Amino acid sequence: MLDTVAKLQGVSSIMQPQPIDRAGGQTSEAFLKLEGITRRIEQQTILDDVSLSVEEGQFISLLGPSGCGKTTLLRVASGLAPCDSGTVRLAGMDITGVPAHKRNMGVVFQNYALFPHLSVAENVAFGLKAQRRDRAAIPSIVAECLAMVQLAGFGDRRISSLSGGQQQRVAVARALAVRPKLVLLDEPFSALDRQLREVMQIELRRLLRSVNMTVIFVTHDQDEALVMSDRIAVMNRGRIEDYSDPASIYSRPKSLFAFDFVGLSTRMAARVVAADGDMLTLDTKYGSVRAKGRFYPGTSVIVGVRPESIGPAGDKSDAAGEDRNRLKLWLTDIVFQGSKRHLHFAAQESDRLVAEVNSAAINMFEPDSELSVSWRVQDTLVFPT
Numbered sequence: 001m002l003d004t005v006a007k008l009q010g011v012s013s014i015m016q017p018q019p020i021d022r023a024g025g026q027t028s029e030a031f032l033k034l035e036g037i038t039r040r041i042e043q044q045t046i047l048d049d050v051s052l053s054v055e056e057g058q059f060i061s062l063l064g065p066s067g068c069g070k071t072t073l074l075r076v077a078s079g080l081a082p083c084d085s086g087t088v089r090l091a092g093m094d095i096t097g098v099p100a101h102k103r104n105m106g107v108v109f110q111n112y113a114l115f116p117h118l119s120v121a122e123n124v125a126f127g128l129k130a131q132r133r134d135r136a137a138i139p140s141i142v143a144e145c146l147a148m149v150q151l152a153g154f155g156d157r158r159i160s161s162l163s164g165g166q167q168q169r170v171a172v173a174r175a176l177a178v179r180p181k182l183v184l185l186d187e188p189f190s191a192l193d194r195q196l197r198e199v200m201q202i203e204l205r206r207l208l209r210s211v212n213m214t215v216i217f218v219t220h221d222q223d224e225a226l227v228m229s230d231r232i233a234v235m236n237r238g239r240i241e242d243y244s245d246p247a248s249i250y251s252r253p254k255s256l257f258a259f260d261f262v263g264l265s266t267r268m269a270a271r272v273v274a275a276d277g278d279m280l281t282l283d284t285k286y287g288s289v290r291a292k293g294r295f296y297p298g299t300s301v302i303v304g305v306r307p308e309s310i311g312p313a314g315d316k317s318d319a320a321g322e323d324r325n326r327l328k329l330w331l332t333d334i335v336f337q338g339s340k341r342h343l344h345f346a347a348q349e350s351d352r353l354v355a356e357v358n359s360a361a362i363n364m365f366e367p368d369s370e371l372s373v374s375w376r377v378q379d380t381l382v383f384p385t
């Protein structure tokens with residue numbers, strides 16, 4: 001596979017404009033740069049001043065709930081939809097007005113958009129023929145791309161004879177066959193079962209890394225985004241609320257929405273009762289906690305803690321002498337999660353109280369009983385309401 005990839009890179013007819021030199025010989029410009037993109041449809045603002053910079057070779061995920069504008073942003077980036085304001089730059093060139101077919105981006109659409117009258121192999125070969133590749137080389141490239149998506153031997157099948165997940169993988173193979181410098185993937189694994197999905201995630205990542213392809217990948221699956229991405233853009237209502245590496249998005253999200261969207265966590269309504277420098281004392285319905293942050297006393301906030309940060313008070317991590325918060329909570333449910341269990345505690349109104357523990361430690365806990373829990377002050381997040 002990699003041999004062919006290397007050969008393909010040499011003969012690629014992909015547009016590769018020279019970056020603008022604004023830094024005295026250094027090419028510091030992002031590979032893809034969306035600036036101030038706004039799109040309105042019938043008085044509704046679908047994209048609201050969205051800016052996004054992607055470095056060459058990076059894998060970026062757009063993560064957000066249904067209807068937040070992910071597909072629309074991809075369509076604007078690929079030239080399939082116009083924007084009311086803003087610019088799209090690729091390798092330093094303004095391509096905002098360049099039509100989609102001249103942008104040389106690989107795109108996998110949410111609805112696959114395969115050619116139903118062509119066979120699987122003809123679909124995958126389509127872009128290669130359009131690029132006037134050496135005809136003798138095409139069958140082996142097609143075979144390699146189909147093998148990559150676990151569809152070796154499917155070349156002669158008709159599209160209508162394939163399952164949804166198989167069609168989706170043909171769409172991925174077709175987009176990658178021409179080795180575009182930039183590939184836009186709109187939920188490319190949504191129709192796959194979990195096992196195949198994980199295999200494809202690893203395969204795709206390895207391939208994309210090896211050819212230094214730049215990728216924007218749309219998903220509403222936070223685990224998929226955390227596994228695959230160099231950076232994640234969390235989208236909400238046509239805006240990007242957070243754009244950072246997976247670890248930062250997970251442990252230091254910039255907004256309550258980003259915190260809530262990336263995993264089930266503890267969140268409590270609270271009121272700031274004291275602020276000493278950047279150390280806050282907060283009142284919750286379950287007791288007082290402390291956290292770092294800058295809010296005025298009297299402010300209503302939400303306190304957030306990732307479930308794996310919370311453990312039973314008095315256990316090994318609690319004894320480490322760190323600055324910790326402690327609460328007495330009422331344990332209501334223990335939920336099986338494979339190697340982990342989630343402990344759910346009685347919570348008031350829109351609060352949620354959940355801790356994650358190892359299944360091995362499960363005998364320590366009894367539902368319908370009080371449990372003292374603790375977590376580090378530094379793992380306590382505070383968001384404005």
Ligand SMILES: Nc1ncnc2c1ncn2[C@@H]1O[C@H](COP(=O)(O)OP(=O)(O)OP(=O)(O)O)[C@@H](O)[C@H]1O
Nearest residue numbers: 041046064065066067068069070071072073110220
């Ligand atoms: N052509 C259109 N006409 C009217 N509304 C549209 C059009 N295209 C998109 N929208 C609206 O814009 C919003 C964003 O749509 P978009 O398809 O970008 O969402 P998405 O984040 O991709 O969602 P999903 O996860 O469900 O695919 C939605 O409210 C949608 O109804």
Ligand SMILES: [Mg+2]
Nearest residue numbers: 070071072110
């Ligand atoms: Mg979509």
